[in-house]
Amino acid sequence: MRPAAPPRRSVPPPPCITDRIANLRLDNRPSPPLPPPRKQVQHSRGPPPPIPSSTRPTQHQLAKALARRPPPPPTKHQPAQATVPPPLPSRRCIECYDFSAVDYHASLFPRHTVSSLDDLAHALTSPFPTQTEKARAIFTWLHHNIAYDAASFLSGNLPAQDPSSTLVSGLAVCDGYAGLFLYIAERAGLQAYKVTGHGKGYGYQPLAPGQRAPAFSSNHAWNTVLMDDEWRLIDACWGAGYLNGSIYTKSFTPRFFTSSPVEFGKHHYPTDPSYQLLSDEQGGPVSWENYILDPEGPHLYADFYAQELSPMFLQPSGKYLNRGQSASFHLFKRCEHVSTADQDNYVYFLHLDNRDFIPLQLNAQGGWSTTIPSVKGNDVKLCVLKTLNNADAKGVGAARFTSSIGRVTMSWGGLATWSVA
Numbered sequence: 001m002r003p004a005a006p007p008r009r010s011v012p013p014p015p016c017i018t019d020r021i022a023n024l025r026l027d028n029r030p031s032p033p034l035p036p037p038r039k040q041v042q043h044s045r046g047p048p049p050p051i052p053s054s055t056r057p058t059q060h061q062l063a064k065a066l067a068r069r070p071p072p073p074p075t076k077h078q079p080a081q082a083t084v085p086p087p088l089p090s091r092r093c094i095e096c097y098d099f100s101a102v103d104y105h106a107s108l109f110p111r112h113t114v115s116s117l118d119d120l121a122h123a124l125t126s127p128f129p130t131q132t133e134k135a136r137a138i139f140t141w142l143h144h145n146i147a148y149d150a151a152s153f154l155s156g157n158l159p160a161q162d163p164s165s166t167l168v169s170g171l172a173v174c175d176g177y178a179g180l181f182l183y184i185a186e187r188a189g190l191q192a193y194k195v196t197g198h199g200k201g202y203g204y205q206p207l208a209p210g211q212r213a214p215a216f217s218s219n220h221a222w223n224t225v226l227m228d229d230e231w232r233l234i235d236a237c238w239g240a241g242y243l244n245g246s247i248y249t250k251s252f253t254p255r256f257f258t259s260s261p262v263e264f265g266k267h268h269y270p271t272d273p274s275y276q277l278l279s280d281e282q283g284g285p286v287s288w289e290n291y292i293l294d295p296e297g298p299h300l301y302a303d304f305y306a307q308e309l310s311p312m313f314l315q316p317s318g319k320y321l322n323r324g325q326s327a328s329f330h331l332f333k334r335c336e337h338v339s340t341a342d343q344d345n346y347v348y349f350l351h352l353d354n355r356d357f358i359p360l361q362l363n364a365q366g367g368w369s370t371t372i373p374s375v376k377g378n379d380v381k382l383c384v385l386k387t388l389n390n391a392d393a394k395g396v397g398a399a400r401f402t403s404s405i406g407r408v409t410m411s412w413g414g415l416a417t418w419s420v421a
């Protein structure tokens with residue numbers, strides 16, 4: 001019999017983007033009162049969060065995080081011994097907690113050295129005191145040791161996806177990732193489920209405006225895990241890498257470990273809607289029609305996620321801008337705790353018609369904003385300044401960037417693109 005779905009959490013609704021950006025001002029005139037700050041869910045044991053996705057710990061950082069190198073996987077006769085990482089901070093935000101010690105530990109157990117999944121579960125998770133860290137160790141281990149079976153997926157001839165077969169072959173599709181995560185998690189003492197449903201992944205094409213919703217179809221699998229008093233959704237398959245045509249590229253993507261249920265639900269629709277984990281205060285489960293007909297957003301590039309920016313608060317949220325009309329752009333970090341000071345950030349700017357550069361300015365809500373009086377051209381690109389005068393551009397600031405245009409060499413990366421209609 002299928003296990004019961006995890007209970008719905010009672011949490012406050014996510015902040016409305018309209019409220020968050022309604023009073024943004026870019027001048028020095030007095031601003032109207034700000035909307036109230038986002039409410040924090042209080043737990044007796046709250047979960048922590050991920051490392052910046054583009055970094056790996058240095059030897060100095062590892063020496064501070066771990067008193068000594070964790071041992072190899074245990075044998076049946078000798079249980080693993082490992083050093084417990086430092087205690088978690090009192091403010092545990094899943095988005096800004098540093099998982100570097102956990103991620104490093106998970107990299108020490110190559111698949112070919114694993115004698116049994118029971119031993120692996122103990123070796124991976126026993127050093128860590130929290131459920132969140134244990135789940136993270138399993139999530140990261142799958143990235144290092146299991147590759148997406150692109151050949152079998154594209155041919156439609158899928159081999160067995162049970163945990164033992166996946167461990168032996170080192171290959172899996174989404175069902176194999178979710179099944180192996182569940183198997184290890186349960187042996188580590190975690191409460192978890194495998195969830196099946198629809199994923200807007202490889203091959204997905206958004207429906208055209210006015211097109212009717214197709215019948216529900218299931219094409220993906222992921223997990224829900226109880227992490228320190230909170231049910232969360234994770235996708236170990238998408239967190240391990242991605243398909244580029246017929247080629248699988250290994251790429252650690254921790255946002256599929258830290259996403260909120262609302263963000264996760266933009267690209268995942270479970271067969272059982274209760275696995276959306278949306279509380280009544282959040283409006284309850286979303287319908288299949290609302291999910292599959294959700295309007296397409298701007299195209300986001302890898303640098304958008306490398307900069308730890310939030311797709312949920314990016315504005316405009318739709319793919320298309322109206323030619324000749326004004327448009328306001330708003331950008332926020334994934335975590336509200338990070339610094340927005342110039343010295344800690346790169347410059348974000350709009351690139352228009354491949355010639356005009358308009359920097360976003362810090363706004364009163366802890367993000368960056370700007371406005372175009374009249375949208376022109378075929379598209380609008382949001383970019384990040386990477387180098388200025390052949391030096392790293394972190395800390396340059398909008399004023400120096402503007403004064404340097406056309407005077408010194410600079411390079412940038414794409415964050416998002418909107419089409420002009």
